[in-house]
Amino acid sequence: MAQKGSNSTVKLLGTWSSPFALRGRVALHLKSVEYEYIEEADVLNSKSDLLLKSNPIHKKVPVLIHGDVSICESLNIVQYVDESWPSKPSILPSDPKDRAAARFWAHFVDGNCFESIDAAAGAKDEAGRMTAAGSLIECLAALEEGFQKSNKGGDFFGGQNIGYVDIACGAILGPLSVIEGFQWAEIFKAHEAVKPYMPTVAEFIEFAKQKFNV
Amino acid sequence: MAQKGSNSTVKLLGTWSSPFALRGRVALHLKSVEYEYIEEADVLNSKSDLLLKSNPIHKKVPVLIHGDVSICESLNIVQYVDESWPSKPSILPSDPKDRAAARFWAHFVDGNCFESIDAAAGAKDEAGRMTAAGSLIECLAALEEGFQKSNKGGDFFGGQNIGYVDIACGAILGPLSVIEGFQWAEIFKAHEAVKPYMPTVAEFIEFAKQKFNV
Numbered sequence: 001m002a003q004k005g006s007n008s009t010v011k012l013l014g015t016w017s018s019p020f021a022l023r024g025r026v027a028l029h030l031k032s033v034e035y036e037y038i039e040e041a042d043v044l045n046s047k048s049d050l051l052l053k054s055n056p057i058h059k060k061v062p063v064l065i066h067g068d069v070s071i072c073e074s075l076n077i078v079q080y081v082d083e084s085w086p087s088k089p090s091i092l093p094s095d096p097k098d099r100a101a102a103r104f105w106a107h108f109v110d111g112n113c114f115e116s117i118d119a120a121a122g123a124k125d126e127a128g129r130m131t132a133a134g135s136l137i138e139c140l141a142a143l144e145e146g147f148q149k150s151n152k153g154g155d156f157f158g159g160q161n162i163g164y165v166d167i168a169c170g171a172i173l174g175p176l177s178v179i180e181g182f183q184w185a186e187i188f189k190a191h192e193a194v195k196p197y198m199p200t201v202a203e204f205i206e207f208a209k210q211k212f213n214v
Numbered sequence: 215m216a217q218k219g220s221n222s223t224v225k226l227l228g229t230w231s232s233p234f235a236l237r238g239r240v241a242l243h244l245k246s247v248e249y250e251y252i253e254e255a256d257v258l259n260s261k262s263d264l265l266l267k268s269n270p271i272h273k274k275v276p277v278l279i280h281g282d283v284s285i286c287e288s289l290n291i292v293q294y295v296d297e298s299w300p301s302k303p304s305i306l307p308s309d310p311k312d313r314a315a316a317r318f319w320a321h322f323v324d325g326n327c328f329e330s331i332d333a334a335a336g337a338k339d340e341a342g343r344m345t346a347a348g349s350l351i352e353c354l355a356a357l358e359e360g361f362q363k364s365n366k367g368g369d370f371f372g373g374q375n376i377g378y379v380d381i382a383c384g385a386i387l388g389p390l391s392v393i394e395g396f397q398w399a400e401i402f403k404a405h406e407a408v409k410p411y412m413p414t415v416a417e418f419i420e421f422a423k424q425k426f427n428v
Contacts, residue, residue, distance in 0.1 A: 057322065057356055071314045073321055083310040096297040100285045107287055108271065142271055 008067025010035035013051060015043045017207045019171035020074035021062040022197050026167050027081040029193040030089055044210060075106050078167055092164045098150075102158065105146050106168035113139045113172055143169065147184070155187045162191055174199055222281030224249035227265060229257045231421045233385035234288035235276040236411050240381050241295040243407040244303055258424060289320050292381055306378045312364075316372065319360050320382035327353045327386055357383065361398070369401045376405055388413055 012028060012035055014021025028035050040051055040061050047059055054063045054070040064071040064080065071080045082091040092099050116139055119132035147157055147165075157165035166188055173185055189198055199207075226242060226249055228235025242249050254265055254275050261273055268277045268284040278285040278294065285294045296305040306313050330353055333346035361371055361379075371379035380402055387399055403412050413421075 057326075066311075069311050069314075071311075071318075073318055076314050076317045076321065079317065080310055080314040083313060096294055097280075097283050097285075099297060100283075100290050100294040103290045103293065104285075104287055107290065112271075 009065075011038055011065040012036070013038045013040055013048075013054065013063040013065065014061045015040045016197075016199055017174075017203070018043070018061050019174045020060075022174070022194075023074040023167050023171055024062040024064055024077045024081070025197040026162070026170060026193050027078040027091060029196075030091060030162065031081055031085040031087070033081065033085055074171070075110065075164075075168060078164060082164075089161055090163075091167065093158055098158070101146075101150055102164040105143065105150075105157070105165045108139070108143070108146075109165075109168045109172060113143070117172065155184065162188070162193065170194060170198075223279075225252055225279040226250070227252045227254055227262075227268065227277040227279065228275045229254045230411075230413055231388075231417070232257070232275050233388045234274075236388070236408075237288040237381050237385055238276040238278055238291045238295070239411040240376070240384060240407050241292040241305060243410075244305060244376065245295055245299040245301070247295065247299055288385070289324065289382060292378060296378075303375055304377075305381065307372055312372070315360075315364055316378040319357065319364075319371070319379045322353070322357070322360075323379075323382045323386060327357070331386065369398065376402070376407065384408060384412075 010028070010033055012021070012024050014024060014037065016039065025037070038050070040048055043061065051061065051063065052059055054065055055061075055072045058072060060072075062072075062074055062077060064077045066080075066084070071077050078091060092102055113136065116132050116136035120129055120136060123129040123132055150157060152159045154160035156162050157169070166184075169184075170188055173189060188194055224242070224247055226235070226238050228238060228251065230253065239251070252264070254262055257275065265275065265277065266273055268279055269275075269286045272286060274286075276286075276288055276291060278291045280294075280298070285291050292305060306316055327350065330346050330350035334343055334350060337343040337346055364371060366373045368374035370376050371383070380398075383398075384402055387403060402408055
C-alpha cells in the first residue's frame, strides 16, 4: 500500500549495477512508495536526455524525480524519502545524537570506504591493490567498531530495523563480494526491501569486466 | 541568551584557520548556544589528546563535544546544532524539497569546490593551477546559478536569513580571498554570527605560507 506523503508522481532513474541507485530503491521500498523505476540503459557509453536534464551538475544516477523536482545524490535521496514520507518505518533515528552518528558513518562509507574501493579498482599494479585493500580492511574494521558501539540490540546498525547506515553500507556490498559471509551482509541482502534490487555476484563480475575492459 | 536544548556542556574544538570550524562557530552563534571554544593549538605539527580521543577516525577539527558525545564533520555538526536546539532561527529549511536542495549544494561545496581549491593549492606548475582555477570558476558559476534558482528573495541562499548553504559556502571564503567583492560574500562576512570568527586575508596568507612552506 502506498503511503501518503504526496500526490505527485515519483520516478527513480537508476542502473541495475549502481550501488547508489540501490540505496534509493531500498528507501522507497521501505516506505512503500509507489514509483516508476527507469533504467538508464547504457550508462557506460551514453547518458539519456532525462539524466542530463534532471542532474545537470553531476550527470549521474540515481535521480529521484518527484513531481517537477529532481533530487540527486543517493544519501540525499534517502533522507528526502524519509522526510517526505514521514510515516513508519523511520530510516533515520529520531534522536539528534543518533542522527549525527548515522550521518557520520554514512559519510564515512562514501568517503573513506569508496575511496579505498576506487583505489583498488584503479590500481595499476599488485602493490597498489594491496595498499588499497589494506585501507579498505581498516575502513571495514572501523565500521565494525562503530556498529558494536552504536548497536542497541538487533541485526542492523540502528537496531531491529534497517536504517540509514545499513542503506549506506549496502552500497558497498555489491562491489565487495569479498565480504560475503559476514553476518550483517547476509541479513541485509536477504531483507525483502533489498533482495529484489541487489545484483548477483556473477552479474557484478560481468559488469566490471565491461567497465574496466578486462 | 542561551537557548534551551540541553543542560550538557558544549565545547567546540577548532582552529582559527579552519574554514570547517568556522561553520560550527557560526551555527552555535546563530542558535545562541553557550559553549567553550577550545583552540587546537598547533594543528600543523601535532594533535592534542582531546582531538585524538574525540575524533579517532579522522583526527580533524572541528569536533563538537556535547556532554559525553562527540560530533565530527562540520556539516554534520551544523545539522546536529539545528536539530538539538530547534528554536528559531532554523538553519535548514523545513520543506523536504528545500532541505534536499540545501544538502545537495552543501555537498557540492565540500566535494567539487574544495576539490578544485585543493588542486589549485597542490598544483605543481602554472598549468595545473590554471586547470584547477578553471574548475573552481565552473563550480562558482554552478553555485551562483543554484543561488538564483532557489532564491526566494533575500541576500542569502535560503532567503532573508543565513542558512545551511550559506554556512557551507562560508567555508570557501577564507581560502578564496579572490572572491572578495562579491555581494553575497561581503554580506555574509559582515554578519554578526560570522564576523568574529572569520580570519582576515592577511592572517590567511601568513597561515598558508607556514602550511605550504613558501
